[in-house]
Amino acid sequence: YTSEAYNIQRDPKFAEVTADDVAFFKSLLGSESAVVDGVTADATDDIEPFNSDWMRKYRGHTRLVLKPQSTEEVSKVLKYCNERKLAVVPQGGNTGLVGGSVPVFDEIVVNTSRMNQIRSFDQASGVLVADAGVILETADSYLAERGHLFPLDLGAKGSCHIGGNVSTNAGGLRLLRYGSLHGTVLGLEAVLPDGTIVDSLSTLRKNNTGYDLKQLFIGSEGTIGLVTAVSILCPPRPRAVNVAYFGLESFEHVQKAYLEAKNQLSEILSAFELMDGRSQGLVHTSTGNKYPLEGEYPFYCLIETSGSNAEHDMAKLEAFLEHVMGEGIVADGVLAQDETQFQALWRWREGITESLSHLGGTYKYDVSIPLAELYQLVEDCNSRLTEMGFVGDDDSFPVRAVVGYGHMGDSNLHLNVSVRQYNKEVEKAIEPWVYEWIQKRNGSISAEHGLGIAKRQYIGYSQNETMVNLMKQLKGLYDPNGIMNPYKYI
Numbered sequence: 001y002t003s004e005a006y007n008i009q010r011d012p013k014f015a016e017v018t019a020d021d022v023a024f025f026k027s028l029l030g031s032e033s034a035v036v037d038g039v040t041a042d043a044t045d046d047i048e049p050f051n052s053d054w055m056r057k058y059r060g061h062t063r064l065v066l067k068p069q070s071t072e073e074v075s076k077v078l079k080y081c082n083e084r085k086l087a088v089v090p091q092g093g094n095t096g097l098v099g100g101s102v103p104v105f106d107e108i109v110v111n112t113s114r115m116n117q118i119r120s121f122d123q124a125s126g127v128l129v130a131d132a133g134v135i136l137e138t139a140d141s142y143l144a145e146r147g148h149l150f151p152l153d154l155g156a157k158g159s160c161h162i163g164g165n166v167s168t169n170a171g172g173l174r175l176l177r178y179g180s181l182h183g184t185v186l187g188l189e190a191v192l193p194d195g196t197i198v199d200s201l202s203t204l205r206k207n208n209t210g211y212d213l214k215q216l217f218i219g220s221e222g223t224i225g226l227v228t229a230v231s232i233l234c235p236p237r238p239r240a241v242n243v244a245y246f247g248l249e250s251f252e253h254v255q256k257a258y259l260e261a262k263n264q265l266s267e268i269l270s271a272f273e274l275m276d277g278r279s280q281g282l283v284h285t286s287t288g289n290k291y292p293l294e295g296e297y298p299f300y301c302l303i304e305t306s307g308s309n310a311e312h313d314m315a316k317l318e319a320f321l322e323h324v325m326g327e328g329i330v331a332d333g334v335l336a337q338d339e340t341q342f343q344a345l346w347r348w349r350e351g352i353t354e355s356l357s358h359l360g361g362t363y364k365y366d367v368s369i370p371l372a373e374l375y376q377l378v379e380d381c382n383s384r385l386t387e388m389g390f391v392g393d394d395d396s397f398p399v400r401a402v403v404g405y406g407h408m409g410d411s412n413l414h415l416n417v418s419v420r421q422y423n424k425e426v427e428k429a430i431e432p433w434v435y436e437w438i439q440k441r442n443g444s445i446s447a448e449h450g451l452g453i454a455k456r457q458y459i460g461y462s463q464n465e466t467m468v469n470l471m472k473q474l475k476g477l478y479d480p481n482g483i484m485n486p487y488k489y490i
């Protein structure tokens with residue numbers, strides 16, 4: 001997908017990067033590795049990975065990537081860009097799934113990978129302060145050594161940056177336990193396009209002194225400024241963690257199991273994830289791993305408990321298992337017996353996105369729907385595409401599979417339509433039908449991945465005109481020249 005696919009024209013108000021600009025940035029940032037230059041005679045091939053997203057679905061044409069190392073450097077970079085009217089795309093680990101982290105035309109990529117220092121950690125309060133470019137898994141390992149846990153976990157943890165997580169308001173696998181970043185992030189440091197450093201790096205739990213402006217940066221996808229550091233509340237690392245994986249006969253059974261898990265496991269429940277049979281078939285095919293259960297089922301769930309007392313947790317989990325199996329709510333199940341099995345079971349859930357990525361293209365819909373109808377969207381989408389002649393058993397049909405999985409505990413479904421290759425007819429059959437379906441149920445067209453470029457035209461399905469106008473006013477206030485991540489959702 002390039003600008004042509006979206007029918008977007010380059011905005012002539014933005015300047016083009018010149019050799020003089022490159023010279024300025026090279027002298028400002030000093031180090032050779034801080035500037036990837038595709039403009040001057042020194043141009044290298046290394047620029048392509050910054051132009052293309054994790055899925056290799058969205059592709060831009062940047063000719064300059066900057067990797068500042070400090071907040072002061074970011075400030076000078078943005079001030080210069082703002083004065084020269086050079087458009088900018090903030091980029092962290094580039095694992096976003098809506099094309100927000102790559103340029104559309106020749107916007108300059110400002111990548112946070114060299115801003116990767118932990119600034120402080122307070123053992124008593126559990127507050128971590130770290131640069132935006134710290135990789136999520138690195139932050140979590142640092143905390144693990146100190147008996148704490150990063151309150152967010154997701155399949156891209158080995159590459160995504162905490163600044164990117166905050167900028168997308170990532171949800172992840174344990175939101176039902178640790179809550180949203182809107183609650184756990186205590187403070188932020190960010191740079192506005194005019195170079196102003198917004199120092200709101202509070203480490204306080206409570207601070208009711210006017211508007212909570214940091215919240216605007218959480219989930220705004222790089223459209224009002226660049227987040228340079230994060231202060232976040234990290235809970236003690238649970239000492240006892242268990243994982244169970246179930247097969248179930250219907251979505252009604254899944255809902256019953258969820259209610260029982262909430263009631264019986266209550267404070268130790270840390271994840272309740274849903275996977276349909278087709279999604280597990282794809283993981284099986286791509287990894288070659290043996291299924292965790294003997295039989296095959298239309299639905300699977302992964303339940304995790306996290307607590308401080310292994311004996312107490314196991315007693316609760318065993319009572320729960322006995323109940324759901326005795327009542328026929330769950331058809332079959334397995335409990336991880338050691339760390340290897342624990343990781344292996346999680347892979348059946350976390351590995352779905354990667355398995356899909358090996359198959360061709362994927363149309364992704366990341367939606368919030370009231371729980372009772374969560375899976376109906378997958379059924380309806382599958383029926384629609386089948387009736388329209390797009391789904392079938394052999395290679396002549398463009399759609400390979402319509403799969404559903406997600407964060408059951410957060411009412412967040414991931415509907416993924418896997419295609420042999422991207423196909424306009426299939427896309428037209430799904431969009432805007434899928435958004436209308438969600439709007440009718442007062443759902444959200446983006447539960448956690450954001451809008452980026454993929455959903456730039458569809459914000460109106462989840463936000464009314466007043467809200468969109470307020471967003472535009474805020475955008476105008478923070479970024480009057482519109483240089484921050486242009487052409488995306490705002």
Ligand code: FAD
Pocket residue numbers: 054089090091092093094095096097100101102112132153154155156159160161162163164165166167168169170171172173221222223225226227228353354448449452485
């Ligand atoms: P990028 O992809 O680099 O950027 C994402 C957006 O944030 C872009 O708009 C970019 O401009 C902006 N941005 C990045 N850094 C900054 C900054 N410092 N300041 C301002 N703006 C910035 N998401 C979930 O919510 N839950 C999941 O469970 C989940 N699982 C995933 C699993 C896989 C395998 C993959 C590939 C992705 C998954 N995601 C998930 C998508 C998710 O949005 C990202 O993984 C992550 O939050 C993005 O971080 P990043 O550093 O890669 O950001």
Ligand code: 2HG
Pocket residue numbers: 097155172349350352353364365366406407414415416448
């Ligand atoms: C997940 O929950 C991620 O695994 C990715 O949010 C979902 O690939 C997707 O659609």
Ligand code: ZN
Pocket residue numbers: 171172406407414448
């Ligand atoms: Zn998700």
